[in-house]
Amino acid sequence: MHAKHHGATRRELLLGSGALFAWAFVPKLARAEGRDPRFLTIVLRGALDGLATVAPVGDPDWIKLRGDNALRLDGATPALPLDGFFALNRAMPNFHRLYQGGQAIVVHAVATPYRERSHFDGQDVLQTGYTQAGRADSGWLNRALASLEPDETARTGTNRGRAYAVGPATPLVVRGPAPVLSWAPARLPPVSDDTTMRLLDLYRHTDPALARVIEDRIDLAGLMPGSSQNRGVSDNSPVVQVGGINQARAYFTEVAGAAAQFLAKPDGPRVGALALDGWDTHYNEGIVGGRLSVLLGALDGALAAIETNMGNAWKETVVTLITEFGRTARINGTAGTDHGTATVALLVGGALKGGRVIADWPGVKASNLFENRDLMATTDLRAVLKGLLRDHLRVQDRALATVIFPDSEGVKPIEGCLA
């Protein structure tokens, strides 16, 4: 990618995506309050393990649940304490710093209304804002923008009111009637280690000749040690080695940093979305010092890039990190976790009243788990998003309950996330 340190010109955006729509407005009500809010949504596709990101170290059943894979405050690699009950994966020092500075919020035991375990359907519900999959081709963020009344008098740039998508494909959450600018890095993102490992697994079961080609490629990339005993998925050593770490970290930082550069521009777009993949940690999850910790570290680096590149606009920024569902509460037979239910939503930004974990904690005792396997969902993700959209962008309650998150009259927006 060629990082643009002064944002995208119209021409750059055209070159980057081939999609540009002539439509603009500024949120009128927020403007009337003298604010100029920025809102960025990051979709973590693949289902983030919320319990490996923010762990209930104060829950008496916690260590029993996850054993050696449990984040804990003692031991060789202690987690980062948040509020005495919850602790953060130590791969995320930037998030921890923001939390301590009142600019980050953790919402835990949170989930969309979706209660099955398909990635595609889960991502569909997460991004459309509907209660079931397959109901819409537009995202809640786009419809939220479409519902806002434009402030024509404040129009100073052509990009201002448009949603903004970063990455090779426009995330569903920003697709819809409101025009979308999109921008893709010139460099293609690398094939993820996860995709490579899945392909290798398929080839090992069906096609040894092709499997050898992929094994050689992995060896070449230095993704894992060359000795053959390290190739089995039952091996507990982390799958991802230095090459993969640097690739994920560089790509996350690039796309998130680029998004922030564009959102920070005085005449740039105000609302954006991007998707970061790789969270489907079925085997060798690597909660501490392994694959997941690498990805969380890359994500943490991306948050730092956003904060830096937002500059003065950071104080008016809210970033939400959301995922389709969580993962099983217990570790599975291959040192990973399978598709689950509740997880975390992470919020960062200078506009937040942060330094808090928002959770109606269900507990992780076996009898408290959803279907005796997943963290129980006690907070509706829509409540979080409705609160942010209402308080930050001044989206109207009526639109939130009908058009943006249909059939959500009973889901009350969470109050007081904004400073």
Next chain:
Amino acid sequence: MLPDPRNAALALHRFGFGPRPGTIAAIASDPQGALVAELDQPNAGKVSDIGLWSSGTANRNAFEFNAARLARQRLAARREAVAKEADATLVADKLAVATPPAPRPQNPARENFFREAQVHYDAAVTAEIGLVERLVWFWSNHFCVSADDTVMAGAYEREAIRPHVLGRFADMLLAAESHPAMLIYLNNASSIGPDSVAGINRNRGINENLGREILELHTLGVRSGYKQDDVISLAKAITGWTIYDTATTPDHGGEFLYFPRMHEPGRETVLGKVYDDTGIEQGRAVLADLARHPATAEHVTIKLARHFIADDPPPALIEALKKTFLDTDGDLLQVSKALVMAPESWSPTQAKIKHPSEWMVTYIRAAGFTRGEAHRLVPALNRLGEPLWRPAAPKGFGDGNDDWLDGVGHRLDTANAIAQNNEDRLDPKAMLETSLGPLASAETRSTVDRAETKQQAITLLLMAPEMQRR
């Protein structure tokens, strides 16, 4: 052939370019019959040449463009020399008012290449099954030329290969060896009989390149018993097979010319048979005999079976193809039918790795697209090691699994990029049913089903063994 629901999908992958939406069902009742029907279609192998340049036109247009470019360059050099002689103090002023160079005109040969490439890919993407186009690609590679050496590579395929792909091998052999693209590529256009009038007057001699490759690659095959003397005799027999000079014959430049003044006089002996000097007919007579030689039958039918069926094809299959070839005097329609009707051609194992180009067309068809843009396919296949009409050597692109296996890792990068860029318009589950259906293994199905993202699902489907192999 035993009825097996997988055979329709297998037929499309093994003998065609992979299924398009609905094609598995369309041929399910009789896959072999559908393949034979495609071979029997009137005009099979033909493409419209509307808007395309003949080899002669391509050659002349490229020549005119290059000549004009050379003139511009010489003119610029001349002006520069004049400027240098001027007073040094004036140079800065001269530079300041210098007119910027005119925009570079589009190279007509390059544009023509992409037009030809588009026709080439369109025929494969839109074919019902694609067996005839696979045969076109096979024979085009067997009698390959290189676009690095001639602007006529696309025209060559249409003019020398397509008309004969279901005709007689002898006719294709003659059309290929006497085509201007081949005469330039393997240097016969400048090969002169040493005892010919031109040879004596210009003190020049033969270039045996084409003569050798006819024997080694196009007909008998390497180590099939011919000697160096046979190479030289054949090369002499085809002296005078050249092209009109483009610089001096604007109407016919680049077209085939038999030029008696360059032809080596006298008899030639090839493989023990004496050929009288009958001018252009001498070389034709040698080629006609080579075309029906048993070694040629063996060489090309093994190659055909290797391409479609397995690196080590079943001996019974080779025997059947060879017998058909010899019994029918090299009737390629009958040989092709024998290939698809042979029980040995229907092993459920997909033994062969597809060429990158076949795999790319398989993807386009699986997606239900009706066109693959040549401007995207050409660079993609350059990266995947199979640049269109640009083999590294006259032997053409290799056809063994070892030739393509190592590049499968690059295909993963390509598949990932395809999935990234086309996520919105691709449905991996629909593509799986379209392209594999009953051929999909349980492992492939579950791998695609369990993918973390749609993008990953697309990537993994495109990389599935059943998509990579045929």
